[in-house]
Amino acid sequence: MSSADCLFCKFVSGVVEPDVVGETEHSLAFRDINPQAPTHVLVVPKRHVANAGELAEVSPDNLQDVVLLARAVADDEGLGGDYRLVFNTGAGAGQSVFHAHLHLLGGRSMQWPPG
Template sequence: MDCLFCKIVSGDIPATRVYEDEQVLAFPDIHPQAPTHLLIIPKKHIRSHAEAAAGDKEMLGHLMFAAGELAREKKLDGGYRLVINTGPDGGQTVDHMHVHLLGGRPMHWPPG
């Protein structure tokens, strides 16, 4: 497989793992847009949120749970933003579903 994030999951590409369990992995974004900017990915390859199937429901919920755990760990008590970019028009640049956890500064609306 030629997926960047799958190579990170397998260990073929190094990353600073800040959270990992049997279903998900989290690591810092290489182009952070906030003082805290983590990517939380499923270990199972799912191309995008649009391609998640009924059998992925538990894992999708677990992604949100992991994001909350990380936000508490990073002490983002003032708030944070979770983002899932889906498809080219949604700004997705890596074809492996992932959640951005952004915090440590005020988030404005609209996001852009």
């Protein structure tokens, strides 16, 4: 998928407007349209890369920025330090948009192991 066809790139560029809850120079955080918890936010790097491993390889600083923005959003959402961060990599793991994105989940008890 090219970045021109990528939904999250359209969010980053403003072509499509998500429900933004946070932003830095390098990352964007917005509410998931199919929430799996009371707080379910996606945090994406503004640069198009397919998954978390690729992001770590091409830009560890951007990966750090994604995680730090997730922490800031969790604080803003009042999660009190109780939240889950998840990267899905590949269709078999549930990744449906092939632009790296971190799920921030909170506001309810989390079970282990996850589904």
